[in-house]
Amino acid sequence: MNVSVTGNSHAKIILIGEHSVVYHQPAIALPLPAVQVHAEMTANRDSQQILTSRYYSGDRQDAPIQLQGINRLIDALLAHLAQPDAGFTLTIKSDLPAERGMGSSAATAVAIVRAMYRFFNAPLSHERLLKEVAVSEKIIHGHPSGLDAATASAETPVWFIKGETPQPLPFHLNGYLVIADSGIHGQTGIAVANVAAYRKAHPKQANQAIHHLGELAQQAKVALAQNQVTHLGTILTAAQRDLKQLGVSHPVLDQMMTVTRQNGALGAKLTGGGMGGCMISLAATQADAIRIQQALSGAGFKQTWLQPFLSEETV
Numbered sequence: 001m002n003v004s005v006t007g008n009s010h011a012k013i014i015l016i017g018e019h020s021v022v023y024h025q026p027a028i029a030l031p032l033p034a035v036q037v038h039a040e041m042t043a044n045r046d047s048q049q050i051l052t053s054r055y056y057s058g059d060r061q062d063a064p065i066q067l068q069g070i071n072r073l074i075d076a077l078l079a080h081l082a083q084p085d086a087g088f089t090l091t092i093k094s095d096l097p098a099e100r101g102m103g104s105s106a107a108t109a110v111a112i113v114r115a116m117y118r119f120f121n122a123p124l125s126h127e128r129l130l131k132e133v134a135v136s137e138k139i140i141h142g143h144p145s146g147l148d149a150a151t152a153s154a155e156t157p158v159w160f161i162k163g164e165t166p167q168p169l170p171f172h173l174n175g176y177l178v179i180a181d182s183g184i185h186g187q188t189g190i191a192v193a194n195v196a197a198y199r200k201a202h203p204k205q206a207n208q209a210i211h212h213l214g215e216l217a218q219q220a221k222v223a224l225a226q227n228q229v230t231h232l233g234t235i236l237t238a239a240q241r242d243l244k245q246l247g248v249s250h251p252v253l254d255q256m257m258t259v260t261r262q263n264g265a266l267g268a269k270l271t272g273g274g275m276g277g278c279m280i281s282l283a284a285t286q287a288d289a290i291r292i293q294q295a296l297s298g299a300g301f302k303q304t305w306l307q308p309f310l311s312e313e314t315v
């Protein structure tokens with residue numbers, strides 16, 4: 001056992017394919033390494049197990065409901081590592097806003113699993129990491145596709161199909177993504193359940209939208225590889241129409257997209273579970289991206305991030 005160790009991970013952005021990925025359509029997600037989560041494990045002399053995060057600080061058994069997924073993950077990890085009574089303080093520090101579609105829960109779980117395995121000097125394969133993270137993601141989101149966990153632990157953009165090994169995605173695109181937080185908590189679990197309910201009530205329309213999102217993801221893969229930034233913008237906006245039909249947009253997200261379009265965005269859509277959370281918009285140049293950021297800020301949406309797409313030579 002080590003005295004003090006840290007496990008890290010980062011945010012993710014789904015470029016295209018949220019929700020349809022649950023129904024085995026492909027998705028593309030990008031790691032956001034600048035937005036970090038750290039989990040620090042320190043040994044305690046007694047057998048107390050303390051959890052410290054922005055929600056709570058104290059004995060982990062008394063933690064509030066928001067930390068239930070994390071607590072179950074810790075139970076499972078301590079059982080797998082044959083350390084049920086170890087004493088430790090686990091401190092979670094996160095730059096990610098919670099429930100905004102940036103993969104906060106999966107990123108936190110990835111950091112915790114890495115810290116725990118390091119703390120007990122146990123080897124951790126990538127496959128094992130994803131299996132461990134699936135424990136807390138199931139509790140928080142019901143039936144996660146695994147996309148968030150795969151991207152929170154990836155260093156490159158990924159092409160993801162549920163049940164298959166995520167593939168690194170080569171791309172070559174000159175463009176910028178502006179990511180903006182609506183400030184409204186999205187609820188991925190509820191959004192996924194709403195899509196399922198819509199699909200039950202209107203199978204034809206829902207399946208059409210889901211299939212179309214899959215086709216758009218295929219087109220986006222080509223656009224990324226061939227530096228078709230304007231076309232990628234059109235694809236993102238088309239995806240947003242499908243997501244809106246599936247019932248996972250939000251009037252505030254729609255308003256933000258109007259602002260970005262009026263300020264030169266090539267396309268825009270929600271990202272992640274939706275019903276709040278974040279949106280992304282695509283800009284051809286850095287100057288356009290900054291103008292979009294400023295316009296969003298002027299409209300009251302001050303939390304934004306700017307992510308250049310890197311060409312494959314510089315990744």
Ligand code: MEV
Binds near residue numbers: 014101192
């Ligand atoms: C949430 O970040 C992405 C969803 O597609 C759910 C999932 O993939 O599990 C909405």
